[in-house]
Amino acid sequence: MNSTYSPSISEERVKNRRSDAFLCPICHNILWKPQQCSKCQQPICENCIATCLRHNPGVCPMCRLPYQEQRCMPQFYNFLCELQIECCNRSSGCNQILFYEQLEQHETQECGYEIKECRGCKEKVIKQELIKHEKGCEFIKKTCRNCRMIYGQKQKHELLDCLTYKQEVLEKLINPPPE
Ligand SMILES: [Zn+2]
Ligand SMILES: [Zn+2]
Ligand SMILES: [Zn+2]
Ligand SMILES: [Zn+2]
Ligand SMILES: [Zn+2]
Helix, strand or coil, rough: CCCCCCCCCCHHECCCCCCCCEEECCCCCCCCCCEEECCCCCECCCHHHHHHHHHCCCCCCCCCCCCCCCCCHHHHHHHHHHCCCCCCCCHCCCCCCCHHHHHHHHHHHHCCCEEEEEECCCCCEEEEHHHHCCCCCCCEEEECCCCCCCCCCCCCHHHHHHHHHHHHHHHHCCCCCCC
């Protein structure tokens, strides 16, 4: 199964050990969940090889021989697992360094520094401040359950503002209930 997470780790984000051997020949980033061709044994990211094979079915993009997938050598995978990698949200304040196998969980679930967009004002906010921001953001809209009117969450929508209530009052004025 191809995961949708495809982190594109540039070599600069690796803190301990840099080597060309860890780079994918297709995307030139650190190999992510690599597979290899049984003929040339060149490791390629799971997503990169899938893209190549979609364009050129059955052909290895490196040696051009019929592609037969093979698992990478366990030793090679162990080297990858030793890599210590900066979180992709470093520029917004995350200082975490993760081992290769921790990266996906950190970046997709745990990191509070992922940049998110406020649903109201569209301002960019880091994930750990988003809930607080949206609670106070005047551009977040609410919808009245009765009259369906949309109003800013900081605006009032009390009984006298509610169109359903106004309509009921009007109807009573036009058609007074029988005495
Ligand atoms: Zn790649
Ligand atoms: Zn090959
Ligand atoms: Zn992080
Ligand atoms: Zn906002
Ligand atoms: Zn209303």
